[in-house]
Amino acid sequence: YAEVDVKANKQSVRALQISNGTINNRIQLAYNGNDFTPAVVSGGVVQASFTVPFVAGLNKIAIAYANNDVVAYQNGVLVGTNTSASIPPCNQIEIGSSIGTSAFLNDRIRAAALYTTRLTDAQLAELTRL
Numbered sequence: 001y002a003e004v005d006v007k008a009n010k011q012s013v014r015a016l017q018i019s020n021g022t023i024n025n026r027i028q029l030a031y032n033g034n035d036f037t038p039a040v041v042s043g044g045v046v047q048a049s050f051t052v053p054f055v056a057g058l059n060k061i062a063i064a065y066a067n068n069d070v071v072a073y074q075n076g077v078l079v080g081t082n083t084s085a086s087i088p089p090c091n092q093i094e095i096g097s098s099i100g101t102s103a104f105l106n107d108r109i110r111a112a113a114l115y116t117t118r119l120t121d122a123q124l125a126e127l128t129r130l
Contacts, residue, residue, distance in 0.1 A: 001062040001127060002029050002095075003111040006054075014097060015061065016112050018090040025088035029061050038063040038072035038080070042088035050080025058110075060128040066118045076129035078121065 002016040019026035024044040030037045031054065038061065039049040048070040055075070063072045070082040095112050119127065 001060070001111070001113045001115070002109060003058070003060045005058050005108040005110060006031065006056060014094055015109060016096075016114075017094045018092065018114065019094065020089050020091055025090060027063060027065055027088070027090060029063060036061065036074060036079075040065055040070055040082075040085050040087065042086045047085035047087075048080070048082035052079045058130065060130060062119075062124050062128050064118045064121075064124055069118070071121060071124065073121075073124045073128040076125050078125070 004015045015029045015031065017026055017028040017030070023041070025042055027040050028038065030039065034054050036052045036054055036059070037049060040047040040063070048065075050072045052072075052074055059075060061072070061074050063070065065085070065087050067087055068083050068085060070080075070085045071078060072080045093114065096109055
């Protein structure tokens with residue numbers, strides 16, 4: 001989960017990402033040009049990816065994941081679901097940056113959280129509601 005106050009479109013930056021230190025295994029809440037893109041990548045293969053138009057200003061974004069159960073929410077609204085995703089091994093957290101690049105999210109990250117259990121869809125809707 002991340003609460004981000006974004007002022008301008010971004011090029012391939014992560015608000016929040018967990019990974020194993022490579023781009024081949026990651027779960028991300030990212031901005032890519034004109035889109036917000038929560039995604040799961042395992043073994044270099046995109047398992048789940050959701051594209052939502054960029055919204056300037058405050059955004060509450062979350063991706064919930066378990067094997068074959070990935071959902072993403074933005075501002076209280078379900079923006080994507082996937083029922084066939086494998087979850088990658090992850091052991092590090094990046095906040096406001098992208099792996100192996102100098103790209104940084106130069107806007108305000110007001111909150112970030114990693115939950116140890118998958119929240120329910122109702123909890124995600126409430127958590128991300130503006």
